[in-house]
Amino acid sequence: MVKSIKKLFILFVLLLISSTFLSGCTTRRTLLFLNWGEYINDDLVTLFEEKYNCNLIVDIADSNELFYAKIKSGTTAYDLVCPAEYMVEKMYINDLLQEIDYMKLDALSGNTNEERYQNYRDSIMPGVIQIEDYLNDDMLKLSQVLNFDYDHARSEINHYHMPYFWGTFGLMYNKLNPFFVDNNTYDSDGKFVSNIPDGEPDKLQEDNNAWKVYFFDDSLPEESQLPLDTKVGAYDSVRFFYGAVMTYHASDPNVSVDDNLEAFKEIISRRKYKEWGGDSLKHGIASHNLDIAFAYTGDCLDMVYLSILDGNKLEDVEFYTYTPSVTMAHVDTLVIPKNARHVDLAHDFMNFLLDKNYSWYNNRDIGYCPVLKSVYDMILNEESPNKDEYPTCYVEEDEDELFWKHNWRLAIEKTFPVVDHANGDYTSVKTGIPFSYFENSDIKKLTNAVNNVKTS
Amino acid sequence: MNNKFGRLAKPYIIWLYIFAVAPAIVMSFLIFTDMEGLDLANLKMTLDNFSQLGEKSTLIAFKNSFLLSVITTAISIVLGYLVAYKLFRSNFKNKFLILVILILPMWSNILLRTEALANIMESNNIVTTFLNKIFNSNITFPQLRGTYFSVVFGLVVTYVPFMIMPIYNSLEKIDRSVEEAALDLGLTEMQKFWKVILPMSSKGIITGSIMVFLPSLSGFAIPKILGSGNIVMIGNVIEELFNNMNYNIGSLLAMIILVVILFSITIVNKVDKEGEMLL
Numbered sequence: 001m002v003k004s005i006k007k008l009f010i011l012f013v014l015l016l017i018s019s020t021f022l023s024g025c026t027t028r029r030t031l032l033f034l035n036w037g038e039y040i041n042d043d044l045v046t047l048f049e050e051k052y053n054c055n056l057i058v059d060i061a062d063s064n065e066l067f068y069a070k071i072k073s074g075t076t077a078y079d080l081v082c083p084a085e086y087m088v089e090k091m092y093i094n095d096l097l098q099e100i101d102y103m104k105l106d107a108l109s110g111n112t113n114e115e116r117y118q119n120y121r122d123s124i125m126p127g128v129i130q131i132e133d134y135l136n137d138d139m140l141k142l143s144q145v146l147n148f149d150y151d152h153a154r155s156e157i158n159h160y161h162m163p164y165f166w167g168t169f170g171l172m173y174n175k176l177n178p179f180f181v182d183n184n185t186y187d188s189d190g191k192f193v194s195n196i197p198d199g200e201p202d203k204l205q206e207d208n209n210a211w212k213v214y215f216f217d218d219s220l221p222e223e224s225q226l227p228l229d230t231k232v233g234a235y236d237s238v239r240f241f242y243g244a245v246m247t248y249h250a251s252d253p254n255v256s257v258d259d260n261l262e263a264f265k266e267i268i269s270r271r272k273y274k275e276w277g278g279d280s281l282k283h284g285i286a287s288h289n290l291d292i293a294f295a296y297t298g299d300c301l302d303m304v305y306l307s308i309l310d311g312n313k314l315e316d317v318e319f320y321t322y323t324p325s326v327t328m329a330h331v332d333t334l335v336i337p338k339n340a341r342h343v344d345l346a347h348d349f350m351n352f353l354l355d356k357n358y359s360w361y362n363n364r365d366i367g368y369c370p371v372l373k374s375v376y377d378m379i380l381n382e383e384s385p386n387k388d389e390y391p392t393c394y395v396e397e398d399e400d401e402l403f404w405k406h407n408w409r410l411a412i413e414k415t416f417p418v419v420d421h422a423n424g425d426y427t428s429v430k431t432g433i434p435f436s437y438f439e440n441s442d443i444k445k446l447t448n449a450v451n452n453v454k455t456s
Numbered sequence: 457m458n459n460k461f462g463r464l465a466k467p468y469i470i471w472l473y474i475f476a477v478a479p480a481i482v483m484s485f486l487i488f489t490d491m492e493g494l495d496l497a498n499l500k501m502t503l504d505n506f507s508q509l510g511e512k513s514t515l516i517a518f519k520n521s522f523l524l525s526v527i528t529t530a531i532s533i534v535l536g537y538l539v540a541y542k543l544f545r546s547n548f549k550n551k552f553l554i555l556v557i558l559i560l561p562m563w564s565n566i567l568l569r570t571e572a573l574a575n576i577m578e579s580n581n582i583v584t585t586f587l588n589k590i591f592n593s594n595i596t597f598p599q600l601r602g603t604y605f606s607v608v609f610g611l612v613v614t615y616v617p618f619m620i621m622p623i624y625n626s627l628e629k630i631d632r633s634v635e636e637a638a639l640d641l642g643l644t645e646m647q648k649f650w651k652v653i654l655p656m657s658s659k660g661i662i663t664g665s666i667m668v669f670l671p672s673l674s675g676f677a678i679p680k681i682l683g684s685g686n687i688v689m690i691g692n693v694i695e696e697l698f699n700n701m702n703y704n705i706g707s708l709l710a711m712i713i714l715v716v717i718l719f720s721i722t723i724v725n726k727v728d729k730e731g732e733m734l735l
Contacts, residue, residue, distance in 0.1 A: 276684065284578075289599075
């Protein structure tokens, strides 16, 4: 017995020694970033590591609930996490986040924290501001229900996160299906002109019928209904699908589900959905096995970008997404957990992304809408980073690159249109409603409702 | 001597306690509580979780699971026995090679194989794309994905090697002289098979059945991918609940499955007193 204890002790000491030796090998600081899959340009990781002489490790989780569980349990001390807005609310309420120190963000100008926050707020797209204001109001309501102090005037919740990408939800459809003739008009340059063309109207877009068409509304005349053999896909995250149904139903998607549960059940049982999926939906449409599906706009653009890189012009891509004039919007946003170890480095990363050139570079790989107005401008003006100042993220301007930049611009312009960009107005043409946090019991009711429909 | 070998088993027994027994105890506790995730601060004791068992979708999910895994097991027995018997009877020298080829697909990732199968079962798939490119035609396959057939097909394809192996092993153990004796005593070839070979290989069938039935019963990836999310088995319900941080009801359903599994293994143990069936 004594012998084995001795052995164990020696083993333990050896382990200790070797671990100190091994940790000596890496004096570089390490930023632990918990992100979604395929949500950062891999080259950008290298750029950041070189610029700040550190390691950037990107871990992946595939749901907001998982983000929350990982932060709450605290087994790994992540320095940055990228949850969506409703999960930020929940993390904030449960006191898991620390406030961003805007004084550490040198890319912003201003002498006080508040001035710098204002400076940041002035630089982001109105679509994001819309979501931030919604969050702020929502927190005020929650603070009254749950009884905690909340500084509404200061927009307190928005001092705890920094938007990474944002976007809307829409209906992705297969352009080869005759029902969805793409009647968008383009000028001779291939530039998108209008959603409302002359001649035969697009049934999806006519009178903003998109939701009615998708959810089989019987008030539509028969010729405007999707044919019965249309292959329709539904999003299997109940929180998001409920949002879509309520947007169609013209009810608030963010209040308790009890009042609307019966309507929800009735609406989703109207048709047999060919597929309930997540990421599989966009692949289904791209391979023509689905005709229409409710999905993230950015998911569709991911596929569109791949098609453009294959050499297809935007108007020749065989699928696209339509964003109804009132839809759900989301923002994925960077937060620093309370138990983060490298808070300074996390701020460095935020600062890094505030540089429009690096943000632009990151955005090339990801189909969501940029947060910064300056990045949006770069895409719309088909600009590139300056070759001398930013040699690392400059891309050689050959024929392919010019083709890509042109079609990228057309895609962004068409999918995330703003009112009057030329005159400096960035207000979204569409209205996006963000999600707020739901109780577990509500999610359970929705899940059961969906499962009952699937099994009926 | 015995004691020495007993000590060798210790690591695995400790492993078993930490990763099987302890979680089962935690889960049994979770069944009677209501909280979000593992949030002990806001823990409430409740019996409400059991109301989930009255939910129509849960019952249908249980029914689907049992029905599909029984069908899968039955088909696997027939297919597996035919293959194993053919192999057993053949004069091929390197039977080991054949067995290796049989389990060759298992060297690739199961999700990858299932996704590939799902692609082939779509009306527009990799084959039609290829053919349409060459012949400039417009061929489509029948749409199989999303049906019960596709799920059963996927389960059989995935788990049939687990059936072939034990059956083949038990066939190999049959003494040739027993067969000769049966023929000497006047049985025809057919009678010999039904009265001698089949009963003597029943151990393999039962072991194989357990190894096919249990993963089919509790799995969720294959029905999710091949059923296009439309075919709900109990594994899918449990996965969904855990994803939504509803560990309480998830534990309840998972424990029910665990009880079913333990129950079926007990039955087999009762029937097979010498403990020879579970090779």
